Amino acid sequence: MLLQREGELNDIAGVRMNKNFNSLVVERGGYENLLFGEKDCRNFIDKARELWLGKGGARALCDYFSRMQKQNNGFYYVMDMDDDCRLRNVFWANARSREAYEFFRDVITFDTTYLTNRYDMPFAPFVGVNHHGCMNNKAPSGIITDQDRAMKNATEIVFPDTTRHRYCLWHIMRKLPGKFGAHAQYHGIKSALNTCAYDSQTCEEFEENWKFLLETYQLEDNAWLRGLYSERTFWVSAYLKDTFWAGMSTTQRSESMNSFFDSYVHSKTILKEFVDQFDNGLRRKVEKETSFDFNSFHRMIPCSTPYPLEETFLDVYTNAKFKEVQEEFGKVLSCNNSYLRS
Template sequence: MDGPLSSTGEDMGSFENPASNVETETDDIIQQNSDNDRVGEEPKPGMKFATEHELMAYYMRYVKQQGFGVITQRTKREANGRVKYLTIGCARGGKYHPSHSNISRPCPTIKTDCKARINAHLVEGSWVVTIVEIGHNHSTVSPQKSRFFRSHKCLDEYSQRMLDLNDRVGIRMNKNFGALVVDAGGFENLQFQEKDYRNFIDKARQLRLGKGGGEALTEYFKRMRLQNDGFVYVIDVDEELRLRNVFWADARSRAAYKYFGDVITFDTTYLTNRYGMPFAPFVRVNHHGQSILLGAGLISSENTSTFVWLFWAWLECMDARAPKAIITDQDRAMKSAIAVVFPHTRHRYCLWHIMRKLSEKLGSHAAFNAGLKTAIQNALYDSQTCGEFEEKWGQFIKKYGLCENAWLQGLYNERSFWVPVYLKGVFWAGMSTTQRSESMNAFFDGFVHFGTTLKEFVDQFDNALRKKVELETTANFNSSNQTIPCSSAFRIEKQFQSVYTNAKFKEVQREVWGMILCNCILISKECCISTYDVLDEITTDDDHVKSIKYTVYFNNEEVDVKCTCALFEMSGIVCRHALNIQGGMSLW
């Protein structure tokens, strides 16, 4: 009995299943390069081929030479699944049907309703071409450009093996692809593009568990569930039920988030780079300034869809309460995922990561150490308003001829994500960079090494967390059992001593001692609000001393102090400038 006739619209070169040992049927056919006397011959009705593969190999060579791509438009199968009829048509066949969601912003389309195609039947064990349409209603391309059509792309076994091996040892995607380009003698000699390679890596990357890793994870999750009902874990598998991503959080992390969940950092680089562990921790600092874990994941890739999955898993675990602020590095995939899952969360880039790139990106500039680096730092750290920053930025860009520098232009376009003056209105708990995440990752240094397997990591994970809990318990005891003496006669310092933990009170005392370096001047007084200029002497890393002017506003009626440095708003510590104002000394 004949099977149903279906319209598949299948692109002959689709990378839907790019596992390292699996290729599409068409790719197999292309690679065979079987000898055929009809090479270059135009298809005609009545042509016969011994097998479907021979038919496909002939036609694919023909269309590639003619400069167009193809798709399988229709197939008909017998009851046993064997194909007995097929139509292979131009990839530009069919009509474009816009969806209701994109009528105002239509997507590009290749569809022109082209009728070029061939039909073939299986007749007495041979494939016979029955219908041939040669003409196109659009222009074709040169044979050299045919490689851009999906039907002519082929990620061969050698390339798959090299890409996967290089990816496993941590070679970045762009360098990995670049090595193949050089090996092939140029882009034109590759049968695939960088986008196809990235798709292959994204889908071929599975969570590389190693021997015993899967069992270790399962046993760990079972053990934690028995010990604590508050333990939560989520597992993500692919279409073939292979483990792809994992997330978990214990009861302590979930409880801590209720108190310390306003701002978090998220970083995937440290253990991944150092140990090959795709570890993705959610981190916050507690009232002692210690890093605490608010959940963790093991991920197989770092693309937007993976981060979206992980963020949703974490958010659901935390009772759908999104953080008010989050700090990450400049990862585009993270940025896109945060916009999807945390649309109302203030997102900040790690300033430390950006500043670390200065030498790499601008070190070759003749004036880098002769004024340029200092000018950039002054614009970032000394600007009190957004307008002041933009003025200073524009000045050094013009002075040092950097108008065409793409890296700086990209940073400027995203200035609201990383420039301190744009972030002053948000509480960051003293976490200006993802170094907090790195300190959490560094906490595992005593428990993992370069050769650590996932099984060993899981076994050591509990030990590391128990040590972290012990450090917090010790800090709690010390703060309740020990007192750090006040360093001044100000009553306000005595009040701080009673409400801050010892670690945070030390930060307060640094500001109290910093008052010595400040010079306060009353600028104006209007009604109950006094305005002061406070000059602060700051010593830079190279022992250079510079004076920075801050403005402090004191509301006498509401007993409210506000400084343009915004240290209190961002870190919860009253700054030396606010402590210094003469108008409020009676209060202190």
């Protein structure tokens, strides 16, 4: 790292690449003593140039943010630089997203698994849902992330008392094949763990189901399960009922948003183009939401039952939410009622 840093400083001083690399060879005492070649050195210098504030993408990115902020003072951004003014992290939120958050900040999902661009910087959007089922110092009621330890620690620091943190159940369950795939009773273990996670209506019921899982499949000494149990208040639904989750227990909304942005950006998109395309993507989502709003106000969905309660929902819900209510009404009407004597 010291040699790479020296090469970077030589580049800043205007030393040409071939002379720059040769100086590193001399410094180390020969080619055989270097752990990298001239191509590696060139790639490192190119990356350093791209991330240097005032040159290339970072400068264009800063100019773009400043211009957006002048157009709308609700636009917010911050650029994290190291001691040598090189870009390390960048965060931004447009005015529309901030306004939506004021109304729909109950639950957000945070996922860092989306593409990492040419600068080795992952894209980590905060995603939530609005009244259509799409999505200033106010913390969300709940946040859903994977089990990443750094994210857990950051959540506790930033939202120490105001936000309930929940682990994404999908990320937990996807680890089962790797943990127990070779076990002769894998399918039984998977079914028992699903029961613990999804079907335990109370904490006491979870404890009973968990005991059944461990004893039936002799997993009392399994380290992964012990770790899960110690953090059960972060992923078991029975322990999380005191918080409104908008029907979410996974970061699936983030996955859906990632798929949406696949049409606009890719891993080779440079920073300036990335933010510009991201903005285009959000603009398209706003256009769709405006269309949904119009339809909700001007195109009424007919009621499917004679019950006044359904009409009440029609008056106050958007079309998307009212369709969900109708589905529930349909399920109720399909039930066969019978009396049971105690």
